[in-house]
Amino acid sequence: MTTTETATEPTLRVYVYVWLGMLAIVAIEAVLVYAHVSSGMLLASLLVLAFLEAAVALRYFMHLRYEVPLLFWTLIPGLLLAFVMMNQFWADAARLNTLRFPIP
């Protein structure tokens, strides 16, 4: 067995479609900001769209879709777990307000 760079290559047309799709997501993000949605809803929507863009970039631009699945399972779940663990400290962010000295 030899080591190869990638098994299959998408065509330029696929790349252009992906590029257009990502531009469309950016446009949706910009429109959402002026759609008068609540700040919580806006944050959630922007994060979902950003993760969607990132997933598309990883799969197509960074060719993760065309690599062996083991590469994905080795790299991505661990990274997501790290993000989930960082997510556990939000309660401390809320405590910042109560920990402040009063402004004279």
Added chain:
Amino acid sequence: MSDSAMTAGSMHGAAMEPSPFLITSRKLTMWLFIVADAATFGAILFGYGYLRFGSPNWTKPFTFSPNIINGLVMTVVLLTSSLTMLCGVAAAREGRSGATMKWLGATILLGVTFAVLHLREWTGMFHEGWSLSKNPMGGSVQVGALFFSITGLHLLHVISGVIAITVIAIGFRARKFTAGHVETTGLYWHFVDLVWMFVFPLLYLLNVR
């Protein structure tokens, strides 16, 4: 010498167990770097979130024109540079040296354009009184500190990427580097693009007045 031969067929490589990922060591190393760098950006973006949530006097400095328009143009420029990089990698794989140089040149030009637009925006903000420790709107000084720190770290990645692509392009033309080197550098460039997909909505779009 092909990348396959460089990795598995030469010296002791032939006697070694093949990579379970079926990619070159160079590419795997870049992936490991990307994961580590993604964790770094993730940590500072989470940090930005905590500090923003914990700042009762947070101010929103951006308006549609010029900030968001400028940010959208920067996003289109960076996304397009990823497309030109993909074309450069494809041309390098097919051994078309002239086309590779053309596409990598376009990527470098777009990267420089992104950096210039970013620095122009920074200069405008400095003139308005923003800095790492000053907020001309009278709110939390952490607005400027976090904005310049996070976008500065990303800009550093863009500038590093432009330098790396330039070096790889010159080396590829001189036949010192292979298509595998171009692809690995492209992987880094796409990651820089991917990070911006989080920086732009979280730092710009969530801070529109």
